Every structure is written in C-alpha cells, then in structure tokens.
Amino acid sequence: MNKLLSCRYNMDTNRVEARFADGTTVAIDCIAVEDEYGNTPAQRAELDWLLYNKPLEYAQLVLDGEIEYYLSLGCDHGRLED
Numbered sequence: 001m002n003k004l005l006s007c008r009y010n011m012d013t014n015r016v017e018a019r020f021a022d023g024t025t026v027a028i029d030c031i032a033v034e035d036e037y038g039n040t041p042a043q044r045a046e047l048d049w050l051l052y053n054k055p056l057e058y059a060q061l062v063l064d065g066e067i068e069y070y071l072s073l074g075c076d077h078g079r080l081e082d
Helices: 030-037 041-053 055-063 067-072
Strands: 004-010 015-020 025-029
Touching: 004 055, 015 055, 025 030, 025 055, 030 041, 030 067, 041 055, 041 067, 055 067
Parallel strands: none
Antiparallel strands: 004 015, 015 025
C-alpha cells in the first residue's frame, strides 16, 4: 500500500474506512482493535478519542503496527475532566 489519503469513521459499522493514493480501500474493525489493545478503561477512552477526533492518525497507527506503543505512552486525550 502507498500513501494514506483519507479516513472516515463509520459509526454504523464501527469501522474506520481508509483510502490510499492508488485507490485501495481498507476498513479497520474498531471492535477488534479495542479488544486487542484496549486493556484498561483509559486505553479504551484514548482509542475512542482518536476515532472521533483523529481517524487518520488512528488508521495510521493501526496499519503501521504502532497502536500498542502509542497507548503505552499513557496519552490522556480521552480522560474525563473532574
């Protein structure tokens, strides 16, 4: 695959639909990603935050195999404020 052009989160199918420069499309099953990498409520919240706010980055992390490393950094975008 080559350059990732666009992504969109499809709430009806719970998938991120990615389109590449060569016309290839990929649908990422977000439930499978969450089941594999969302081991804590904080990680699941971060995955949800990425889906709604940065689907392109979400897809890139998943496709590059870097989602586990990203979540290990302890990002707190999805954390609710008190």
